[in-house]
Amino acid sequence: MNNTVETKKKRKRASLNERKALKGWIFVLPFIIGMIAVYIPVIIESISYSLADYRVIPAIQGGGYTLSWVGFDNFEKVFSLVIDSKTGETFLEMMFTNLLQQVIDIVAILMLSLFIAVLLNQKMIGRAAFRAIFFIPVVVGAGIMTKIDATSAEVLSTASGMLEEIDTGSVAGGGLGGIASMMDISALFSNLGFGSELVKIVSDLVANIVNIVNRSGVQMLILLDGLKSISPSIYESCQVEGASAWEIFWKITLPMLSPMILANAIYTVVDAFTSESNAVMNHIIGDAGAISPDPVQSAKAWLYFAVVALCLLLVVGICSTFVFYQRRNDK
């Protein structure tokens, strides 16, 4: 008797869930249509270009193009591709130098955004104004500013020498003219006895500060959200126990923020590797027109994507070992 009642109940619940599940599919339907109609064919097409030889049939013979399967030939070409005939730099070398540079930038962005978010979360004079200023790059988009700077720098570089009358940094707008000369910074650090490698990294970072600040807007927003969600009672109990601000930051704030830092790391990695200011991305798109597909270009792009995906997995793997999830007993 008991059994039948239970099975009846189970069946009824399952059918209700099924009905609800069906409606879930309807909600997701636009995305699935897009996937089937646009995205997946495009992805397959792009991958197939990278594995094939592409030949345009002249218009007299009917037009169109043929694709013949050549396996991994295109990838082999990419591996031995020399992009700069003067220095003999290969595509792979360029990709890995860029990768290294991006890793340094990503670490800097993560640290800066954490620091600024903690500062902006405190009560002080002009907090609203500072917040408004710090999130301008999110809205305006670092992309267009760098594009403007890059284009005007291109115009300027066609001149033989740089203008003395006008600070080139201020016209190109990217650099910060005379905020601190690199020579000063390198001199300071080498006098302090740091290795030249470290000095170079630091001075590169300082030179790159505009870029880094402009790219950390969204991360700051995510962290501010995280800071808001930490319960004040935890801080209160810490203060009662006599913890200093320094201890509270390392023992409470950082672990509680770690899920957001993971989210930030993912966002930053994706943003850094796929943004329009990335040199490798520019190279991939730059040497071929957007309209005509080029197998080697496709191969480059997919090779780069594989490297980026690998990096992302690595970052997620490393970060998730440090992430602390608070167990919630309520609800």
Place this chain on the structure above:
Amino acid sequence: MNTQAKIKKETKRKIKADFERAPLAERLKAKYLNSFFYKKLLVAVFRFVLLLGISYVILYPFASKILQSVFSPSDLIQTDVLLVSKNPTIDTYRYLITENGYFEALLNTAILSLVCAFLQTFICAFIGYGFAKFKFKGNGAVFVLVLFTLLVPHKVIASSLVQHFVNFDLFGILGNTLYKWVGWETGIHGTYAPFVLMSLTGLGFKNGLFILIMRQFYRGIPDELEEASYVDGYGVFKTFFRILLPCSVPMLITVFVLSFSWQWTDIFYTNLFLPNSDTVLLTSNAFWASMPSTLKDVSASLLEGNITATNSFSAIVMNTAGMLVVAPLVVLYLFCQRYLIQGIEHSGFGGV
């Protein structure tokens, strides 16, 4: 409870009265001459200076470009002019607006961005709700696809995407006959249709991120709200439109502002789908990367032979055009920033 509060209030008042009875010098001493105050002051000053410095880093490119936008060519040959012009002129603005067709481009961009932003906001909320509240089979798998679209760089699929839209043919439903009838010779490529199509299917610029944000938001809303609505006789769709959509207005504003502004400044897709077409957008080269001919003549006659100065002047014109592109956005941001920041702060991004 009540008496306790009363005692507390009394004590506070007593302390205050004692404090006020003391002479002024002693009062100031007690208030400001202690290490606690010094420390606080030091931290505040340090923090303020630091934030001011970083604000400077953010605002400097804008400020310098705006200041230089009023330069006349003659300013460039003078050695003592750096940021403030000696002969300010608004010719740069005037010719950019008249000869490069600023207002036409502004209108086109505004229409495109508004349409895309409305569609994207609504569709991403719709899709995000589906991912958040329905446990259908394959939910996780499809969501991985969303993240995949976020991860694949647009440039990787750019050429295939263009090919796809040039020969766009949805399972043979939209044949060439239809295109010929409408008058599109190169398929839907070169019209707004690819943008609309990609917005409608949640594939637009960074739409994966919007879907993610909306999903996180709807996950944070308690199920009881929907259950109550079901009990009262609303269906799933009515619940979404009548109950959940109004609930998520701050979040929707956030997504709207982000998608609007990212579409506004998007150079990549606009140049991909609308190459050398008649519709001039703010981000097309015809507007912001080309010199108005009058300015070219003026600078050529004033700066004859001085190549560096001529180039600097064209850089300044280009920067000014760039400022004209982002100016409407900054104005919009100043009006919406309260909602934007509130919305993101309540997104529940932490649960990613």
